[in-house]
Amino acid sequence: xxxxxxxxxxxxxxxxCWLNLGSSLTAEIVGLAGFxxxxxxxxxxxxxxxxxxxxxxxxxxxxxxxxxxxxxxESQRIHRVLDMGAEGIMCPKVTNPAGAHKVVSGLHYxxxxxxxxxxxxxxxGFGQHFAQYYQEARDNILGVVQIxxxxxxxxxxxxxxxxxxxxxxxGPADLSMELGIFGQFDHPRFKEALRETVNAAQKAxxxxxxxxxxxxxxxxxxxxxxxxxxxxxxxxxxxxxxxTLAKRLDSLRAVPASVNNGQ
Numbered sequence: 001x002x003x004x005x006x007x008x009x010x011x012x013x014x015x016x017c018w019l020n021l022g023s024s025l026t027a028e029i030v031g032l033a034g035f036x037x038x039x040x041x042x043x044x045x046x047x048x049x050x051x052x053x054x055x056x057x058x059x060x061x062x063x064x065x066x067x068x069x070x071x072x073x074e075s076q077r078i079h080r081v082l083d084m085g086a087e088g089i090m091c092p093k094v095t096n097p098a099g100a101h102k103v104v105s106g107l108h109y110x111x112x113x114x115x116x117x118x119x120x121x122x123x124x125g126f127g128q129h130f131a132q133y134y135q136e137a138r139d140n141i142l143g144v145v146q147i148x149x150x151x152x153x154x155x156x157x158x159x160x161x162x163x164x165x166x167x168x169x170x171g172p173a174d175l176s177m178e179l180g181i182f183g184q185f186d187h188p189r190f191k192e193a194l195r196e197t198v199n200a201a202q203k204a205x206x207x208x209x210x211x212x213x214x215x216x217x218x219x220x221x222x223x224x225x226x227x228x229x230x231x232x233x234x235x236x237x238x239x240x241x242x243x244t245l246a247k248r249l250d251s252l253r254a255v256p257a258s259v260n261n262g263q
Contacts, residue, residue, distance in 0.1 A: 001140040004037055004065040004087050005166060008142070008207050008228060016067075018211065018233035022047020024054035026234040031062030039211075039230060040068045042081075043092050049080060053122070056085045067142060073099060075114055078106035083121035088142030090169060095151040097158040104164030107143050109134060112164070142166050144209065144228075147197050148174035156200035167228050168201045169209035170194060185217075198225045 008014060016037035019027050022045055030038055040047070040055050047055070052068055059066050067088035070077040078089050091103045105113040124130040143164045148171035152159065160168055170193075172185055181187045194210075201208045202225060209228030210221050213236060221229065 001087055001136070002063065002065040003140075004067075005140055005142040007036075008166065011227070013222065013227045013229060016064075016228070016230045017237075018045075018230060018235075019055060020045035020047075021234045021238070022051040022055075023234065024051070024058040026238070027055035028058035028062070030234055030237075031059045031064035035064050037065045037067055037088075037228075039090060040066055040086075042077075043069050043071045045069075049084075052081055052086075053084050056122070060085075067144060073102045073106065075102075075106040075116075078103070079116050082107070082115065082141065083118055083123050085123045087140065088144055088166075090144040090146060092146045092171065093148055093174070094145040094159065095149045096155050097162065100145050100159045100162050100165055103145055104143055104162055107141050107164055108138050112138060144169050146171045146174075147193075148178065150178050153193055153196060156196055157203065160200040160204035160206050165206065167207045167209050168197050169211075169228065170197055170226075172210065172212065194221075194224060 004014065014036040016035050016039060017030060018039050018041055019030065020041045027038065038059065040052055042049065042052065056066055065087045067090055068081040068086040069090040069092065070081060073091050073094070082089065089103070089107060094100050094103060106115060107113055109115045109117060119127045119130045124133045144167040145159060145165055146169050147153070147156070156168070159165060173183070175193060176182050176184060176190055179189050179193065181190060184190060198208045207228055208226045209230065210226050211230040212221065213232055215231055218229070218231070
């Protein structure tokens, strides 16, 4: 493990991005770029659970830790990617304390949860380090629940107080959609929801996270106290780079040949 949870508990600001192409190659490229963590997305991403394994293997030799967003809080979905070696789990659309408790239960072995025991899995070195992994898993595995609904805003203190919930992660698109102000991240109601989430997390000694795509927004969220910061995704990196280069080439094609030749 790469100490992601411990670093967050120590108050570090950790930078990450989304991986939604399902590609081990882009995972490796992003990992080598120097991010503290990445989010492998099984909710909206193009990859499957099999692709998660390849991405985790690609990230292994980098300093970047891997969180996996599962598509639901079903324990089997959580167990499977933890056994592959994920360092954290993010679960979307957590609406109340019962839902958050279900996520936490899937993260940990009994007596703290209901995670099934399997020794011959990648996370334990295929059985070589099971005892150590078992002893340290609770201290190392990061539990992230997404704050994306109006309902959960009424239960923030209760959700944040749960042992095993380490991060309240704001989903700006879904939350603003639920609030009826889609994409209006400067709207007073959205800002109020941000402050309420950060305050609840801080009272419980937990962290807050968010995803955005414009680096100019960094200071706004950091000043609020958000410390698990994601900016961009592998798909946007490829798309933005491709568009920028294509536009540049188009601009050069529009220049008369005589000018290009210095005549």
